[in-house]
Amino acid sequence: MRSKMEVEHALIARYLDIVRLEDLGVLAAEQEDLAGLFVSSVSNEYLDSNRRVMIVGKETRSWIGGLRKVENFQDVETYIRHAMQRHAAYVQNPQTKSKFFQFYKETSRKMAGKTPALPGAVIWANLFCLSYKTQSPIRAIGQFERIKNLSRELLRAQIEVLKPDVIFFVTGAGYDKYIKEFFKITEGRAIVKKSLWSFKADGIPCYRTTHPQWEKGRADRSQALALALSTVEFPDNEKS
Numbered sequence: 001m002r003s004k005m006e007v008e009h010a011l012i013a014r015y016l017d018i019v020r021l022e023d024l025g026v027l028a029a030e031q032e033d034l035a036g037l038f039v040s041s042v043s044n045e046y047l048d049s050n051r052r053v054m055i056v057g058k059e060t061r062s063w064i065g066g067l068r069k070v071e072n073f074q075d076v077e078t079y080i081r082h083a084m085q086r087h088a089a090y091v092q093n094p095q096t097k098s099k100f101f102q103f104y105k106e107t108s109r110k111m112a113g114k115t116p117a118l119p120g121a122v123i124w125a126n127l128f129c130l131s132y133k134t135q136s137p138i139r140a141i142g143q144f145e146r147i148k149n150l151s152r153e154l155l156r157a158q159i160e161v162l163k164p165d166v167i168f169f170v171t172g173a174g175y176d177k178y179i180k181e182f183f184k185i186t187e188g189r190a191i192v193k194k195s196l197w198s199f200k201a202d203g204i205p206c207y208r209t210t211h212p213q214w215e216k217g218r219a220d221r222s223q224a225l226a227l228a229l230s231t232v233e234f235p236d237n238e239k240s
Contacts, residue, residue, distance in 0.1 A: 007042045007161060012080060014157035015039055018150070021076040027130075028067040031143045035131040036064030039080060040158050041088040043120030049112040051234040054164035055104055056155070058171050058211065059128040059136060067130065092119045103170065103212040103221060110225050111166075123162055127171055127178060129154050152182045159204070166232045167201065168224060169208040179208065191227070195220040198227065205232045
């Protein structure tokens with residue numbers, strides 16, 4: 001099994017392949033109200049889980065003081081490590097009032113296998129790595145294409161390194177077009193119209209369902225977890 005240090009180093013290396021501090025600085029200068037860069041970290045709890053699970057949300061409302069804070073960093077690796085530390089702190093102490101993190105903890109209990117209740121046992125990722133005015137970056141006119149491309153590269157890198165067995169996209173139907181842009185989609189099947197879609201993204205079993213803020217979608221999210229448990233073949237990750 002790969003050690004946390006090995007996986008963390010691999011993650012950082014891939015992030016450094018993608019992110020340029022000067023590019024972030026240009027984005028920050030051209031567009032106010034962008035959140036700081038979101039990237040995922042990794043934990044021993046995830047690597048020790050029998051079932052490796054990733055939850056992909058939409059975007060953070062705010063993050064590490066906004067993108068303008070990038071000016072305080074002299075090199076990109078320091079900034080990346082800072083963002084990863086922020087991510088690790090969130091998953092180790094999930095916000096109890098957050099509907100998203102309530103679902104995160106439910107997923108961890110049901111899916112992670114031998115460490116179902118431990119913080120960090122599930123990877124938290126986001127479809128978009130930056131938000132605009134605490135909402136979707138789609139509204140960042142003039143910068144969205146760059147944000148979208150950066151987000152696609154970072155999310156694909158996270159999946160490449162972390163190798164989840166199953167991914168839950170809790171993004172709602174409005175983000176489906178971007179999922180289809182980011183990945184090669186096969187075996188798509190609408191289980192509940194607009195609320196629960198199963199598919200494979202680059203060969204990985206996935207379920208796209210509603211965002212946890214939408215209370216009426218609770219049953220669809222629970223069904224997604226149940227379907228994954230009953231249909232996805234999970235390897236013994238202790239041997240990987």
